[in-house]
Amino acid sequence: MFSLRLLAASNPEEIRKEFARIGVSPEGAEIMLGKGEFIVVKIGNLSAQAANILKQEMLAKGGEVALGKQMAYLGAEKGEAIIMGTRTQYQRLLDMLPRQPFGLSALAQDLNRLLRDLDQRPSPLTIKNRCFEWGKRTYIMGIINLTPDSFSGDGLFGQEHLITKVLRQAETFFAAGADLLDIGAESTRPGATPVSEEEEKERLLPVLEILAKETPLPISVDTYKPGVAKAALAAGADVINDIWGLQRDPEMAKVVAAAQAPVIVMHNKSTPGYTDLMAEVSSFLRASMDLAIAHGLPREKIIIDPGIGFGKLPEDNLTIINRLDELKSLGAPILLGVSRKSVIGHVLNLPVDQRLEGTSATVAIGICRGADLIRVHDVKEMVRVARMTDALVRR
Amino acid sequence: MPIIAVALGTNLGDREGHLQAAAEVLTSLLSGAVFSRIYESEPVGYLDQPWFLNQVCLGETQELPLNLLFKFKALEKARGRTAGPRFGPRPLDLDILFYDQWVMDSSLLTIPHPRLLERSFVIAPLLELVPAWTDPRSGKRLAEVWAATKDQLSRCFPKP
Numbered sequence: 001m002f003s004l005r006l007l008a009a010s011n012p013e014e015i016r017k018e019f020a021r022i023g024v025s026p027e028g029a030e031i032m033l034g035k036g037e038f039i040v041v042k043i044g045n046l047s048a049q050a051a052n053i054l055k056q057e058m059l060a061k062g063g064e065v066a067l068g069k070q071m072a073y074l075g076a077e078k079g080e081a082i083i084m085g086t087r088t089q090y091q092r093l094l095d096m097l098p099r100q101p102f103g104l105s106a107l108a109q110d111l112n113r114l115l116r117d118l119d120q121r122p123s124p125l126t127i128k129n130r131c132f133e134w135g136k137r138t139y140i141m142g143i144i145n146l147t148p149d150s151f152s153g154d155g156l157f158g159q160e161h162l163i164t165k166v167l168r169q170a171e172t173f174f175a176a177g178a179d180l181l182d183i184g185a186e187s188t189r190p191g192a193t194p195v196s197e198e199e200e201k202e203r204l205l206p207v208l209e210i211l212a213k214e215t216p217l218p219i220s221v222d223t224y225k226p227g228v229a230k231a232a233l234a235a236g237a238d239v240i241n242d243i244w245g246l247q248r249d250p251e252m253a254k255v256v257a258a259a260q261a262p263v264i265v266m267h268n269k270s271t272p273g274y275t276d277l278m279a280e281v282s283s284f285l286r287a288s289m290d291l292a293i294a295h296g297l298p299r300e301k302i303i304i305d306p307g308i309g310f311g312k313l314p315e316d317n318l319t320i321i322n323r324l325d326e327l328k329s330l331g332a333p334i335l336l337g338v339s340r341k342s343v344i345g346h347v348l349n350l351p352v353d354q355r356l357e358g359t360s361a362t363v364a365i366g367i368c369r370g371a372d373l374i375r376v377h378d379v380k381e382m383v384r385v386a387r388m389t390d391a392l393v394r395r
Numbered sequence: 396m397p398i399i400a401v402a403l404g405t406n407l408g409d410r411e412g413h414l415q416a417a418a419e420v421l422t423s424l425l426s427g428a429v430f431s432r433i434y435e436s437e438p439v440g441y442l443d444q445p446w447f448l449n450q451v452c453l454g455e456t457q458e459l460p461l462n463l464l465f466k467f468k469a470l471e472k473a474r475g476r477t478a479g480p481r482f483g484p485r486p487l488d489l490d491i492l493f494y495d496q497w498v499m500d501s502s503l504l505t506i507p508h509p510r511l512l513e514r515s516f517v518i519a520p521l522l523e524l525v526p527a528w529t530d531p532r533s534g535k536r537l538a539e540v541w542a543a544t545k546d547q548l549s550r551c552f553p554k555p
Binding site for chain 1: 460461499
């Protein structure tokens with residue numbers, strides 16, 4: 001009769017298209033768009049007084065704030081809350097929050113930033129004359145391993161004509177559509193033996209110098225040692241990819257800031273174990289970003305990586321991939337690296353040389369959930385997966 | 396404008412005077428404030444204390460409940476209320492019973508009032524003003540709760 005149907009209009013652009021289709025006036029659309037976007041935000045470390053006021057104000061605007069029993073009745077001093085409402089309700093909340101006591105004006109700033117970052121794509125980044133326009137398409141980073149023990153089975157070290165092989169791989173990656181190369185001389189897989197700074201440099205630098213001259217692609221160097229990073233940047237590296245998010249060695253932030261080099265900060269943890277996984281990953285990455293910014297690196301030169309397989313149980317890794325979009329609130333481009341990792345082996349019970357399909361699934365879902373850059377071994381195949389997924393979700 | 400219901404209670408000192416003072420403040424704070432009859436009720440919980448006078452006020456307001464709560468607390472204090480046992484004697488007590496259809500659970504304020512449907516001295520006067528009121532939390536109608544439970548609740552009578 002009324003041909004009722006659900007609209008899969010979950011973001012403002014989709015809602016706008018549906019408005020246009022039924023002829024909503026542009027003025028009306030501007031007023032109503034914010035009412036079609038529903039946002040759920042979790043807050044921690046909120047004082048009980050602040051929680052009371054927040055709850056009242058959001059209720060008055062037609063939204064809601066859920067408080068734990070501890071906060072609502074037992075008078076716990078601090079706790080967590082979940083705010084629910086449309087963007088319009090949040091905006092009306094933000095109109096009054098700055099005038100409130102109990103830390104609510106500081107909360108207003110954070111909330112404002114979160115809402116702003118939510119509908120803004122990260123600023124484009126130019127690396128070695130290539131412009132990464134985040135959101136426009138998915139970018140692909142090809143992995144080149146110089147480690148003798150690399151878990152993914154294509155470690156090139158120790159083979160003859162190492163440099164020739166690396167150059168050939170870089171060329172293949174370029175031809176297959178890679179946008180960036182990631183080169184590392186210390187394996188970071190669980191249980192791998194650490195190498196000394198000297199050894200890492202010896203493996204890396206000669207190859208890097210030549211590769212940087214030969215390949216048109218920007219090169220990222222996978223290291224957490226400031227000495228290696230500094231030498232690599234001097235030898236032609238364009239990006240530093242730090243698996244400890246600049247937090248292992250305080251010198252690291254200084255090195256990247258001094259060179260004004262784009263940096264990938266990854267979440268990591270020595271031993272798995274989380275009370276709130278996504279909250280912990282997110283606050284670690286925020287701390288890494290703050291560290292880089294405090295040292296003078298522009299915000300747009302920071303890429304974040306949740307660190308799949310690093311200090312996480314298989315279940316944690318699956319959760320992060322599926323909830324990757326929560327990290328969008330950090331306002332930085334997101335790198336996802338799941339290629340051939342053990343989480344795929346765990347699910348499919350397959351050895352490392354048979355994880356291509358599993359990797360494809362993580363790439364596709366990762367892109368749906370907001371990944372901007374994908375780090376992979378199988379460039380040709382994953383470029384196809386990314387193009388196909390882009391055609392579906394980036395329109 | 397949101398509708399608010401406030402319960403007034405007193406069992407110490409000049410009880411009529413306290414109600415009169417509260418009524419004046421509520422009339423100025425709320426628009427179109429109306430009042431139930433005054434009820435006399437036996438103490439609940441803490442029995443060794445004088446009987447109470449109770450009344451309910453209904454009005455409209457632009458203010459949010461916590462802001463009103465703070466004003467009520469100031470009035471209670473002005474009428475000589477000091478910290479004492481939870482259900483103990485007091486010169487003046489003002490409780491927000493409900494605020495529109497809001498459900499708010501927080502450490503400072505819970506609305507509708509968590510014990511609203513268990514208190515004869517609240518239900519009886521409230522029924523005079525809003526007989527059709529339904530509790531948004533439980534979906535129960537005030538009149539039906541009253542019919543089903545009034546015999547088991549504490550004694551309370553309209554003041555002659």
